[in-house]
Amino acid sequence: MSRLLGLTGIIAAVSGIALGLETSRMPMIVAGGVVAVVLGFAPGLDRRIRTAGAVLLALMALYLRYTGHSATPYPAVDWIRPRGMDVWPGLLQASGMLLLLVASPAVLLGAGGRWLRTCACAGALLVIAYWFFPQHFVIDELGAAVEGRATMPVVEEGRIVSRSWGRAGVPGTPIAMLPQVLDNEARLAAIAHGMGHEAARLAGETAGGTLRATLWGAQRALTVVVLLAGVLSMAVAALVVLGLLWRRRMPRAARVGAQAVLVVALVGPPVANLSLRIAGLAGGLSEAQDAPLFSLMLSGGMLGCVLVAWAAGQVMIPQEGGEE
Amino acid sequence: MPVLFLLAALSLGCGGTADTEVTAPASEPAQAGAPDLGLLLVAGLRTDSQGTDGAEAAFRSGLPQPRVVFEQFYSQSPAPFSSVGSILTGRYPGAIPLCNRLLSGEHKKTEAQQAWCARIPEGVHTVAGVLGLYGYRSLLVSANFPGADALASGFTDHRAVQGWTQVQAAVDSWWAANPDGPRLVVVVLGDGADTVLGESSLKRFPEHRLQWLETVTPDVARVEVDPQEVRKAYTAGAAQAASVFSGVARRIRSHATRPSWVVVGSTSGMSLDERTGFGDAPVPLLTDNILLDRTIRVPLAIIGPEAAPQVVSTPAQGIDIMPTLAALAGAVVPAGAAGVDLLAPPQPAQVAYSEFGDMIALRQGDHLLVFRCSLHNSTALDPTVTEQLLAPLKTVPVGHYALYNIRLDPMQEKNLRHLDLERVAAMRARMVAIRTGAAAVPEGAITPKRLWALRMAPSEGYW
Numbered sequence: 001m002s003r004l005l006g007l008t009g010i011i012a013a014v015s016g017i018a019l020g021l022e023t024s025r026m027p028m029i030v031a032g033g034v035v036a037v038v039l040g041f042a043p044g045l046d047r048r049i050r051t052a053g054a055v056l057l058a059l060m061a062l063y064l065r066y067t068g069h070s071a072t073p074y075p076a077v078d079w080i081r082p083r084g085m086d087v088w089p090g091l092l093q094a095s096g097m098l099l100l101l102v103a104s105p106a107v108l109l110g111a112g113g114r115w116l117r118t119c120a121c122a123g124a125l126l127v128i129a130y131w132f133f134p135q136h137f138v139i140d141e142l143g144a145a146v147e148g149r150a151t152m153p154v155v156e157e158g159r160i161v162s163r164s165w166g167r168a169g170v171p172g173t174p175i176a177m178l179p180q181v182l183d184n185e186a187r188l189a190a191i192a193h194g195m196g197h198e199a200a201r202l203a204g205e206t207a208g209g210t211l212r213a214t215l216w217g218a219q220r221a222l223t224v225v226v227l228l229a230g231v232l233s234m235a236v237a238a239l240v241v242l243g244l245l246w247r248r249r250m251p252r253a254a255r256v257g258a259q260a261v262l263v264v265a266l267v268g269p270p271v272a273n274l275s276l277r278i279a280g281l282a283g284g285l286s287e288a289q290d291a292p293l294f295s296l297m298l299s300g301g302m303l304g305c306v307l308v309a310w311a312a313g314q315v316m317i318p319q320e321g322g323e324e
Numbered sequence: 325m326p327v328l329f330l331l332a333a334l335s336l337g338c339g340g341t342a343d344t345e346v347t348a349p350a351s352e353p354a355q356a357g358a359p360d361l362g363l364l365l366v367a368g369l370r371t372d373s374q375g376t377d378g379a380e381a382a383f384r385s386g387l388p389q390p391r392v393v394f395e396q397f398y399s400q401s402p403a404p405f406s407s408v409g410s411i412l413t414g415r416y417p418g419a420i421p422l423c424n425r426l427l428s429g430e431h432k433k434t435e436a437q438q439a440w441c442a443r444i445p446e447g448v449h450t451v452a453g454v455l456g457l458y459g460y461r462s463l464l465v466s467a468n469f470p471g472a473d474a475l476a477s478g479f480t481d482h483r484a485v486q487g488w489t490q491v492q493a494a495v496d497s498w499w500a501a502n503p504d505g506p507r508l509v510v511v512v513l514g515d516g517a518d519t520v521l522g523e524s525s526l527k528r529f530p531e532h533r534l535q536w537l538e539t540v541t542p543d544v545a546r547v548e549v550d551p552q553e554v555r556k557a558y559t560a561g562a563a564q565a566a567s568v569f570s571g572v573a574r575r576i577r578s579h580a581t582r583p584s585w586v587v588v589g590s591t592s593g594m595s596l597d598e599r600t601g602f603g604d605a606p607v608p609l610l611t612d613n614i615l616l617d618r619t620i621r622v623p624l625a626i627i628g629p630e631a632a633p634q635v636v637s638t639p640a641q642g643i644d645i646m647p648t649l650a651a652l653a654g655a656v657v658p659a660g661a662a663g664v665d666l667l668a669p670p671q672p673a674q675v676a677y678s679e680f681g682d683m684i685a686l687r688q689g690d691h692l693l694v695f696r697c698s699l700h701n702s703t704a705l706d707p708t709v710t711e712q713l714l715a716p717l718k719t720v721p722v723g724h725y726a727l728y729n730i731r732l733d734p735m736q737e738k739n740l741r742h743l744d745l746e747r748v749a750a751m752r753a754r755m756v757a758i759r760t761g762a763a764a765v766p767e768g769a770i771t772p773k774r775l776w777a778l779r780m781a782p783s784e785g786y787w
Contacts, residue, residue, distance in 0.1 A: 080782070081782065167702075167779070169700055
């Protein structure tokens with residue numbers, strides 16, 4: 001599995017150079033890739049060093065992904081956008097998931113040394129704490145169009161209507177605000193969908209309406225799945241805590257389920273975004289042609305980050321779990 | 325004739341609606357005795373009545389006499405970028421329109437998305453551009469001041485230097501290269517983080533990033549600082565800025581026969597280790613990312629040959645600087661510039677208005693009214709801020725408004741909102757009038773696409 005880490009490093013280094021023109025962070029991406037190559041291929045390197053290096057690389061990639069985020073009007077699962085008070089709670093939650101991805105394979109097998117157990121404990125703490133940490137959420141409000149107020153083209157029941165777009169700051173914890181956040185995501189998708197249609201109409205594009213509607217329909221559904229996977233990650237965290245205390249091999253269904261939830265929560269968004277982007281490009285949607293390389297870098301960065309973390313978790317299994 | 329032609333063009337390009345902004349183009353060429361002018365600003369220095377243990381005094385004592393000192397001077401934003409944009413144009417930030425700099429993310433990408441509000445747009449005249457029509461040559465020197473390029477509109481030259489010690493050389497060389505005609509020199513000093521603390525080694529969270537954590541989890545993350553150490557560093561920064569400005573002012577006043585005037589002050593203030601003024605939430609350490617009296621009330625002095633030493637205690641504000649410099653140069657203020665001449669007799673009903681993120685503040689008399697509608701990470705250009713402000717007082721959450729007597733309570737410890745409802749209503753009416761009038765975002769500036777970009781921008785703080 002360390003080869004996988006090395007291969008990921010090669011991909012990161014090459015893609016970092018290839019996409020360097022699109023981001024000022026190219027040197028960090030390339031450097032991270034080179035380190036990953038060393039960690040993956042250097043002979044005689046202790047597995048713990050490989051793992052620790054991989055974890056750090058994954059966290060660095062995650063940081064780059066979060067702080068490199070920009071507004072995306074194109075159909076995409078925008079799971080980075082802060083729904084609460086700041087970027088950092090979401091970043092810490094995602095860091096927790098990554099740590100669980102690294103540590104859970106060994107821990108759920110009843111194995112794991114001190115550092116891996118610490119890693120699992122920190123991951124579980126971050127994942128659970130996020131949902132109960134009070135924040136202010138910005139909730140978007142759509143109302144009747146009023147003269148003199150900002151109006152937006154919004155898709156409602158298949159038709160574009162003009163609506164006023166207001167906002168309100170609402171205090172609450174993420175877990176309590178979840179229903180409102182889910183509704184809010186649907187409203188934002190309706191606005192972005194309407195903007196896409198309106199921009200196309202102004203540009204004289206007559207085709208693509210059905211494809212655009214389909215992509216936004218997929219986006220709305222996938223956003224719900226990703227958000228709920230985030231909630232379910234609390235159950236994974238609880239399971240990992242149980243594994244830390246029990247120190248026995250968990251049933252296979254629990255281990256596979258835990259990995260599946262984490263993978264959906266972490267890999268789902270970039271895979272969905274790449275798929276939506278490719279479908280949009282293939283269908284000739286003009287908005288899909290806006291900064292495709294930048295979009296590829298953002299999705300690719302997250303995929304690489306998860307891949308490195310997953311590889312690190314797999315590296316630990318033979319030594320700690322004895323399954324390989 | 326070319327000057328008249330340019331002035332006519334200036335009057336046509338002032339923006340805004342034709343019925344409200346009647347331009348009075350200057351009809352005279354440069355005056356024979358036009359003075360050399362200076363505008364010297366440092367980021368993050370607040371007034372001294374709020375417990376800085378002598379920072380403002382150190383700043384003032386380093387400056388030449390005679391001078392007019394403004395005790396109740398307010399910047400239009402606690403963000404130095406927006407504040408300087410406002411000072412240079414004589415407009416409130418929203419009316420330029422100017423959003424503050426985005427604080428994180430892939431700047432290249434996000435600033436391009438906000439290009440319409442990321443710099444002083446063409447058609448909005450700066451003091452340098454206006455004085456240029458009167459024969460002035462102008463220089464902007466920015467020292468470690470992020471975004472200065474976007475504010476250099478209308479200047480003949482812009483020199484960006486990294487260290488404050490390089491400012492004098494930049495001014496001297498430009499001064500020597502431009503010996504003829506009246507000159508305008510503008511200097512803005514920063515430390516890259518909106519403060520005067522760049523040279524200090526104070527322990528703190530990275531500004532704008534982790535500062536929220538610093539206040540919400542004191543057991544885990546609270547940074548302990550020595551109050552004396554903070555004030556010592558703050559005062560040292562103020563003294564250093566005064567030293568730089570003193571040298572530049574000497575250069576500006578060096579002409580044997582031409583008179584000169586120098587306006588010296590700060591772009592914006594900052595909160596040091598104080599925690600009050602933000603409702604129940606503690607204010608983060610060493611920040612300017614919240615609208616408080618101490619983040620917007622700043623020192624200002626005007627030094628000139630005919631300036632009888634005096635202290636002005638009526639409220640004045642950043643947008644007044646442009647009309648003041650224009651009056652000294654004998655220039656006509658373009659339409660859209662909303663300030664007044666600081667050297668003219670003060671108007672009794674004068675107020676000061678600031679806005680930042682989801683917050684608006686109005687100073688009138690001894691009182692400061694602060695409006696805040698809890699739109700985290702938002703920009704003051706967001707129309708929702710106006711809509712929330714316009715909502716009837718009875719329908720908005722109690723926490724949206726706070727009233728303080730700044731003369732008695734400069735640290736904003738006691739909210740008088742419930743004790744003086746009449747004053748709240750009167751000041752709110754004035755706030756609404758400015759927000760929807762002189763400070764309003766120009767009609768048509770915010771398109772659906774721009775509004776989306778504004779609201780979706782990843783900012784990690786108010787901007």
